[in-house]
Amino acid sequence: MKSNKVISKGTLCFQDYDRIIKRGLIFSKKEIPYESIQPASLDLRLGETAYKISSSFLAINEKVKKKINKYKIKKINIANGYLFKKNSTYLVELQENLNLNKNIFGRCNPKSSTGRLDIFCRTISDYCEEYEVIKLGYKGKIYLEITSKTFNVVFKTGDKLNQLRLSNFKTNYINDAVLQKINTRTPLVYNKNNKIINPSILNGLKIKADLIGKNKIIAYKAIKNSKTIIFNKINHYKVNEFWKPIKNKNNSIIIKPSEFYILKSKEKINIPINLAAEMVPYDTNIGEFRVHYAGFFDPGFGRDNFGSHAVLEIKTHEVSFAIQHNQSIARLVFEKLAQKPNKLYGSEIKSNYQNQGLALSKHFKIIG
Known part of the structure; x- marks a missing residue:
């Protein structure tokens, strides 16, 4: 069911995320849980597909998917859980996809529980020259690069490691x-x-x-x-x-x-x-x-x-x-x-x- 209510101008809050999800500006194969919507951000979930990679990278002039083929060591299914070894770097496709309108942009950050375990993670997206940045009007998949620096950690599809904060027109x-x-x-x-x-x-x-x-x-x-x-x-x-x-x-x-x-x-x-x-x-x-x-x-x-x-x-x-x-x-x-x-x-x-x-x-x- 689509919402006809106007999306606020400025940094978005809870009811704005609810509206843009209902409008399909953020979507997923599996329904986005209501509890993922925070007061001024949206929790993002790990998908099933992950890759162990040989190097961090940005996809400045191409899609992330194409770049993965260059740095992929192996492809992994994490639906039932998978051990991410410390100081190894992985890239996970997130469940949420973006179909933002031309005025919406944003940035991502790790959640508190992620940082407190010394898990270094950052978001990358297609045709973007910066980590953690969601460009104006972005349409496409988003990925999370994960390197656990202190502990060996088992991650599973649905785990929430990072958050998205969006703005409409301006911050x-x-x-x-x-x-x-x-x-x-x-x-x-x-x-x-x-x-x-x-x-x-x-x-x-x-x-x-x-x-x-x-x-x-x-x-x-x-x-x-x-x-x-x-x-x-x-x-x-x-x-x-x-x-x-x-x-x-x-x-x-x-x-x-x-x-x-x-x-x-x-x-x-x-x-x-x-x-x-x-x-x-x-x-x-x-x-x-x-x-x-x-x-x-x-x-x-x-x-x-x-x-x-x-x-x-x-x-x-x-x-x-x-x-x-x-x-x-x-x-x-x-x-x-x-x-x-x-x-x-x-x-x-x-x-x-x-x-x-x-x-x-x-x-x-x-x-x-």
């Missing part, structure tokens, strides 16, 4: 002056005692590391050569078999090359219901490390309880890097939604990470 990014004004009406950050604090705003909202507290666990470091993780098993694995807790000694931590760490923000963050946000994944002005695989923050994040901490997945590049308590380690960039979404992030829709502290991915048994 209304919020500048610092406007963000300051928004903060006077709707506080963006709280402290651990649920008190409003002044945000640090410069090219977006700065996020700082929480590395204080006597004998407190301030981070987790992934244990190498751990057991295999089955991606669709939730609240299943014992934390101590995969992660080493790091307790505070001097209000700082040294991030070492090739190791993977989970930290959390000092601030508790509140995303206003008419905005969405995206974590900047890497910023050389902040330090020589990569922060946060998972980018999208939906409207309503943190609204249930005076904000929620952001969890930060961190790796260094070439050298060890010392991070101190209260050091800026990431930024949130905000964009205005075209309208208030009918569905907000939080407990009502069973969001996994609302009111989180130093939280590992949903695959691990909850501590405490």
Whole structure:
């Protein structure tokens, strides 16, 4: 059944995705689950066909399908599950196909649960010279390149590793002056005692590391050569078999090359219901490390309880890097939604990470 309602201009929200799916602008052989539609994004599902590939690539002047033939090591059916070995690269055809109108464009990002397992994934599409970009009016298949960097992981058709965020005509990014004004009406950050604090705003909202507290666990470091993780098993694995807790000694931590760490923000963050946000994944002005695989923050994040901490997945590049308590380690960039979404992030829709502290991915048994 097609929807005749107008699609909003600007960054799309829940009801817009519902409409464009009903219109066939996003379609799939298998019906797109209603729960895939998030407040300001759409979860994408792995299809049945995957390829182990010899190299990453972009299909700048041709279709991805043609390029696969050049780099394919083998073709794989993942309908019943398949082991993706760490540091090997795979390409999976996603179930969702796009048939966008001429004014709609977008971008993709890994979901939080993907980033927290150190799974490096990025979307590619036909005739596109950038990862994670959905060009204006794109029509065709989309694919997900997957490289698990720390764990061996079993993936299966239907698993959701990444998200799509679309805009119609334009994306209304919020500048610092406007963000300051928004903060006077709707506080963006709280402290651990649920008190409003002044945000640090410069090219977006700065996020700082929480590395204080006597004998407190301030981070987790992934244990190498751990057991295999089955991606669709939730609240299943014992934390101590995969992660080493790091307790505070001097209000700082040294991030070492090739190791993977989970930290959390000092601030508790509140995303206003008419905005969405995206974590900047890497910023050389902040330090020589990569922060946060998972980018999208939906409207309503943190609204249930005076904000929620952001969890930060961190790796260094070439050298060890010392991070101190209260050091800026990431930024949130905000964009205005075209309208208030009918569905907000939080407990009502069973969001996994609302009111989180130093939280590992949903695959691990909850501590405490």
